[in-house]
Amino acid sequence: MDFNNILKEIQDEIQKYFTRGKLPDYIPMLAQADENDFAMSLITLDGEEFNIGCSDKKFSIQSISKVYTFTLALEHYSKQLYTRVGHEPSGDPFNSLVQLEYESGIPRNPFINAGAIVTTDCLSSIYGENAFNEILNFIRKVSNDTTIANDEEIFTSELGHGFRNFALINLMKSYSNIKNPVDDVIQTYFKQCSIMMNTKQLAKSMLFLANHGKDPFSKSTIINVSKAKRINSLMLTCGHYDASGDFAYRVGLPGKSGVGGGIVAVVPKKMGICVYSPKLNKHGNSLIGTKALELFTTKTGLSIF
Structure with a gap:
């Protein structure tokens, strides 16, 4: 062809x-x-x-980064991961709060924002403050390219304007579906998006x-x-x-x-x-x-x- x-x-x-x-x-x-x-x-x-x-x-x-975080989280947690994030289509916008509240803080799947924040939290429980570096190293591994990095300007821009994502993570925290400090998890999430x-x-x-x-x-x-x-x-x-x-x-x-x-x-x-x-x-x-x-x-x- x-x-x-x-x-x-x-x-x-x-x-x-x-x-x-x-x-x-x-x-x-x-x-x-x-x-x-x-x-x-x-x-x-x-x-x-x-x-x-x-x-x-x-x-x-x-949000392409969500593929890598889901892969890492699935590798570590296997089926246990699905107690905290589902695997069904959402039918709602990627940053919807409505469905998340209706379903008691369990995101419908790992590819909407709330779901990716949960998988990031899962990785934070394993890697602690090194969570972002582990995600970045995994991306470098599957890309066979050690030069890949994130952009600090884009990260700062997202951190300063990501109000809906802060709302999502705090709502999930209220349902005990976020185990690590909110600020640490959301920063790791925004950093991976800025790769x-x-x-x-x-x-x-x-x-x-x-x-x-x-x-x-x-x-x-x-x-x-x-x-x-x-x-x-x-x-x-x-x-x-x-x-x-x-x-x-x-x-x-x-x-x-x-x-x-x-x-x-x-x-x-x-x-x-x-x-x-x-x-x-x-x-x-x-x-x-x-x-x-x-x-x-x-x-x-x-x-x-």
């Missing part, structure tokens, strides 16, 4: 969508992104890479999930087959908040979005994918990124369905 040509076709066909969507303004640093940016990267299990657009440009991974990566690094970081939990290059087991299946299934059903069903319908791949404009996706037994475009749709997902992935699976037939 001529992936280079397919990527060029996608880049041509998405041009008409650049007038749509908008930059997220509730995190001031994210509102400064170049709204004309676009990048897409594929990397196969045998190491072939295909890129188009500004694939070397780094952006904050935001900077490009589409090449992110596509590579998904390869262990495309390969049943094994790094295809080092052959080391990152997570077992059963847990990799669980992570991929949650990416399909919950990875795009209240638009997850629509993403499964249009794209048909396990994926996870972030309000920084990135979307990662997995083609099982074949490749990892990442697309970047910072203007978002009304659900908080990259508008052009979603369209690019829909075009990709339509042109290649590489949907899981």
Whole structure:
């Protein structure tokens, strides 16, 4: 399959969508992104890479970080994790308080904000003040890149404007579903959201999930087959908040979005994918990124369905 040509076709066909969507303004640093940016990267299990657009440009991974924290928490806690965070789609916006209160402080899944805050709290119980470094080191490991780091300016911007996330964590604390100091956990959460990566690094970081939990290059087991299946299934059903069903319908791949404009996706037994475009749709997902992935699976037939 001529992936280079397919990527060029996608880049041509998405041009008409650049007038749509908008930059997220509730995190001031994210509102400064170049709204004309676009990048897409594929990397196969045998190491072939295909890129188009500004694939070397780094952006904050935001909620894509939830895949890594969930993987680490699932590895440590296994089924016990589900006593504190569920594995069902929410059907509500990613930062909703209503459902959380109705369900007594147990987030519906680990890919909404409340759920990711709980998995971060779980990791804080294991790693203490080193929780963020352990998360960062895990991301460096699965990306095979020790240069990956977070952006302090974006972290500070989120910390100063993340009022809804403070509300979520305090509500869960009132239900005893946060075990560590609120300020420590929320800072670790905002730091992981401010990690900077490009589409090449992110596509590579998904390869262990495309390969049943094994790094295809080092052959080391990152997570077992059963847990990799669980992570991929949650990416399909919950990875795009209240638009997850629509993403499964249009794209048909396990994926996870972030309000920084990135979307990662997995083609099982074949490749990892990442697309970047910072203007978002009304659900908080990259508008052009979603369209690019829909075009990709339509042109290649590489949907899981």
